[in-house]
Amino acid sequence: MTDGRTGGDLVVETLRALGAETVFGLPGQHALGLFDALRRAPDLRLVSSRVENNLAFAADGHARARLAADPAGPVPVTPVVVSTGPGALLTLASLQESRAASVPVLGISSQVPVAGLGGGRHGYLHELPDQQASFRDVVKSVHVVRTASQVPGALRAAWESAATVPYGPVWVEIPQDVLLAPAELPPITSATARPAPLEPLPELVDEAARLLAGAENPVVLAGGGAARAGAEPELLELAEALRAPVLSTFGGKGVFPWEHPLSGQSWLEDWHSTEFLAAADVLLVLGSGLGELTSNYHRFAPRGRVVQVEADAGKLESNHPALGLHADVKLLLSALLERLPRREPDGRAERAVADLLARVRARLAAQDLELEQRVLTEVRAAVPEGTPSFWDMTMLGYWAWSAWNTDGAPMHSAQGAGGLGFGLPAALGAAATGRPALAVSGDGGAMYGIAELATAVQHDLDVTWLVVDDGGYGILREYLTDAFGETTATELARPDFVALASAFGVPAVRTDPDRLRADLAGALRTPGPSVVVLPQRLRLFAPTHLDQG
Incomplete structure (x- = not known):
């Protein structure tokens, strides 16, 4: 019955049946049986990398790009396959980002032979006493296979877990001898995952509708959960029905039209925005736990009622008392729309939004930040319609959280967990969908992923990488200087990025603010990988604080 098939083939067959x-x-000694099976599966594309953490970031970027491109389609669970021990452990920081940002990634690791599981003393290369324990508090679920017959079921359960809201990464471990052993099962062709919809309780929807219908000053805060749910049309209809302003969290950027008259955009580190949210008599929070970045570092203090919709039950009322609805945002909004009356436009909400944004602009104008705003404007103007961007934790990325116009240019960042090195590998993963992508890094973050220029060349991935070179960890430089008056370990020796890119065979150019738009636009128009280096120090804007009004 085996026909030369192995446990590795069972993995590949099940992944294809599930929709991969x-x-x-990235291969390793214990995973060779799986990679040999991937070699014999021409209809399943294999994208490699140079380092496992970058590989997992690439899978994350691939899933984000697919989800943004087709939010109504099947949940784009993206497999990432690594070897035992060091290879597996290197994915942890990337999987933390996927968990924080609710990205459906399916991690598959090999393991030592079955006889060595749980021991840690057999002397196998890469052996850990309990590898799965390292992942339990990072991913949504962990699944360990001990026989070939467990492979299809474990992968199906893991896929279903990743695709159930809130989406997130999952982990499957398969021993080396299971991957190499002859497959005693027939070919797997019909494995399906059916994640259950997370529907709101009708009684709670009724109460939410009652509160919103009676509100004089309703405001909506749209978070990453709204974006992951593909709730853009329902949110637009709800905002216009309620005449409610909509502000977006950094993870929720793009879920509401940036230039809409009701859009308060996403200046959440600005005290004017914090107060605008706090002053709502009913604040509808969609897919956000009101965490540190969203709450202006936990200084947000709502004065009205909060209605919080969240697929992660643990985030309900975790920071503020609320009417909590454990539900998928899209399903909740559809249910609300059936219950809410439509208000006649009177211009009041639009005037409030215009006043908010005018105050934000006035604050920026008083801080001598023309260069920073100009650089971001030039980058935005260079990006073609529909091209996604992936941002590292870098100075320009912090600006983009607040100021990037997402209409026609979706952006993704590592603000979920906040680790460095996300930009380039995530953009490479997005480009593996067949569409171009932009990556933005500082020189510090760029060094985390510089080896992946080889990946870009090897797979001919259409990624343009903008590296803003300020000679160090610019954000930490500002933080340390503000707090202590001087810096420690922020100033970095770094390579000539243009020469280094050229050594990989990647076209590269050094630019300045005057030529940035043209140089970046030219790189984005040119198929294949390219690098644009901007040597420039940028500054962060200073938020308006409570005692400043």
Whole structure:
């Protein structure tokens, strides 16, 4: 019955049946049986990388890009395959980002032979006493296979877990001898995952509708959960029905039209925005836990009622008392729309939004930040319609959280967990969908992923990488200087990025603010990988604080 098939083939067959089209993988000794099976699966694309953490970031970027491109389609669970021990552990920081940002990534690791599981003393290369324990508090669920017959069921359960809201990464471990052993099962062709919809309780929807219908000053805060749910049309209809302003969290950027008259945009580190949210008599929070970045570092203090919709039950009322609805945002909004009356436009909400944004602009104008705003404007103007961007934790990325116009240019960042090195590998993963992507890094973050220029060349991925070179960890430089008057370990020796990119065979150019738009636009128009280096120090804007009004 085996026909030369192995446990590795069972993995590949099950992934294809579940809907996988692309696998991100880096081989290792215990995983060879799986990679040999991938070699014999021409209809399943394998994208490699140079370092496992970048590989997992690439899978994350691939899933985000697919989800943004088709929010109504099947949940784009993206497999990433690594080897035991060091290879597996290197994915942890990336999987933390996927968990924080609710990105459906399916991690698959090999393991030592079955006889060595749980021991840690057998002397196998890469052996850990309890590898799965390292992942339990990072991913949504962990699944360990001990026999070939467990492979299809474990992968199906893991896929279903990743695709159930809130989406997130999952982990599957398969021993080396299971991957190499002859497959005693027939070919797997019909494995399906059916994640259950997370529907709101009708009684709670009724109460939410009652509160919103009676509100004189309703405001909506749209978070990453609204974006992941593909709730853009329902949110637009709700905002216009309620005449309610909509502000977006950094993770929720793009879920509401940036230039809409009701859009308060996403200046959440600005005290004017914090107060605008706090002054609502009913604040509808969609897919956000009101965490540190969203709450202006926990200084947000709502004075009205909060209605919080969240797929992660643990985030309900975790920071503020609320009417909590454990539900998928899209399903909740659809249910609300059936219950809410439509208000006649009177211009009041639009005037409030215009006043908010005018105050934000006035604050920026008083801080001598023309260069920073100009650089971000030039980058935005260079990006073609529909091109996604992936941002590292860098000075320009912090500006983009607040100021990037997402209409026609979706952006993704590592603000979920806040680790460095996300930009380039995530953009490479997005480009593996067949569409171009932009990555933005500082020189510090760029060094985390510089080896992946080889990946870009090897797979001919259409990624343009903008590196803003300020000679160090610019954000930490500002933080340390503000707090202590001087810096420690922020100033960095770094390579000539243009020469280094050229050594990889990647076209590169050094630019300045005057030529940035043209140089970046030219790189984005040119197929294949390219690098644009901007040597420039940028500054952060200073938020308006409570005692400043």
